[in-house]
Amino acid sequence: MNPAPPVLKPSPWRRWAWVLVVLPAGLTVWLLGANDPVKTEIYPPCSFHKATGLLCPGCGGLRSTHHLANGRLGQAFQNHPGFVLALPFLLPLVSVWIWHRVRNDEETLRTRMIYDRALKMALILFFVPALLRNLPGPFQNFAPPPVAKVAPSK
Amino acid sequence: MPRYTIIGGDDREYGPISLDQVRAWIREGRADENTRVRPEGSQQWTALGELSEFAELLGIAPPKTPGLPPLPVPKRKPAELKLPPGQQVGAPTASNPWAGVSLAFAIGAMTCGCGHPLCWGVFAGLGIATSLMALNQIKLNPGQRGAGMAKISLAMSVASLLLFILAIGAVASLLPQK
Numbered sequence: 001m002n003p004a005p006p007v008l009k010p011s012p013w014r015r016w017a018w019v020l021v022v023l024p025a026g027l028t029v030w031l032l033g034a035n036d037p038v039k040t041e042i043y044p045p046c047s048f049h050k051a052t053g054l055l056c057p058g059c060g061g062l063r064s065t066h067h068l069a070n071g072r073l074g075q076a077f078q079n080h081p082g083f084v085l086a087l088p089f090l091l092p093l094v095s096v097w098i099w100h101r102v103r104n105d106e107e108t109l110r111t112r113m114i115y116d117r118a119l120k121m122a123l124i125l126f127f128v129p130a131l132l133r134n135l136p137g138p139f140q141n142f143a144p145p146p147v148a149k150v151a152p153s154k
Numbered sequence: 155m156p157r158y159t160i161i162g163g164d165d166r167e168y169g170p171i172s173l174d175q176v177r178a179w180i181r182e183g184r185a186d187e188n189t190r191v192r193p194e195g196s197q198q199w200t201a202l203g204e205l206s207e208f209a210e211l212l213g214i215a216p217p218k219t220p221g222l223p224p225l226p227v228p229k230r231k232p233a234e235l236k237l238p239p240g241q242q243v244g245a246p247t248a249s250n251p252w253a254g255v256s257l258a259f260a261i262g263a264m265t266c267g268c269g270h271p272l273c274w275g276v277f278a279g280l281g282i283a284t285s286l287m288a289l290n291q292i293k294l295n296p297g298q299r300g301a302g303m304a305k306i307s308l309a310m311s312v313a314s315l316l317l318f319i320l321a322i323g324a325v326a327s328l329l330p331q332k
Contacts, residue, residue, distance in 0.1 A: 003168075004168075004179060004182070004184055005160070005162025005163055005164060005166070005168050005179065005184045005185065006162060006163050006164055006184065007163070007182065007183045007184050008163045008183055008184060008185070008186060008189075009163075020312060024315055024316060024319045027319050027323065028275070028319055028322065031322050031323060032322075043270065043272070044270060045270075046270040046272070047270065048270065048273075056273075056276070057276060058272050058273065058275070058276030059272075061272055061275070061276060062272055106186075106188045107188070108187075108188065108201065108203070109188070109200065109201045109204065109294065112290055112293055112294055113294065115286075115290050116287065116290055116291060116294065119283060119286070119287045119290070120287070122283070123280075123283065123284075123287075
């Protein structure tokens, strides 16, 4: 005789897991939307870019988010094409996931397979332009435009 | 009589057990339509809800109307579980490759040596994405290991993402704009 598996009961915390995603994401978009990272002297210059001259996969992400939060899709794309390309896969995925958490449902197998494909697609779309822009030639179009030094206001 | 192996709510394997035993566990709330099951002789894991022998008990089949010929019930297409290359059900030593990747990103997010706050955000975001990928694939393939590693990476990534948000918020409210 096998021992019986435990009675299934949904974790009370699982239901509120979406707050951990929506709250930080909303706060980031709100703060970055209100403050242009180019004009705001919040961010120290990137020491990785300074040391190597390379664009790390995140370069342009803050500027892209800022433009996106203000509805400027073209400029967002210019600053980080991979990020903007990944969003059509990420946003539906996150929405379906939030829907399941709020309703306290368990995903079906098929939904989990769709999650898997959407995540893979988003990662590919994020990384391919983000890495290619370090190559010379036409790939330079994927690179964010250089940040013009903001003249000190005096 | 067909026999089944199922994954319990504690992520352990139970079985092989008889059809009646599985039905009893469904009635007791120890298994539901999303419980992973592998019929004896099969290499593929699927869900209890995908097997016709449990459909009625799980409330998936339409109710029968007496006196009328039964409506043709469309056979539910079983979900094909695609295993990542090199992974086989029944090879429990195989660890999910994304679990290791997510741990690398999580450590990157925690240490963040490159001196820019964006680094936190990027590493933490990628750590969350890849650890969820690992956990999702492990749910699909119960033979795989690495769930514990992926959960640790997830916790580390979420913690550093919250730090990132706090840092942005604090500095944004302190410093004047040009």
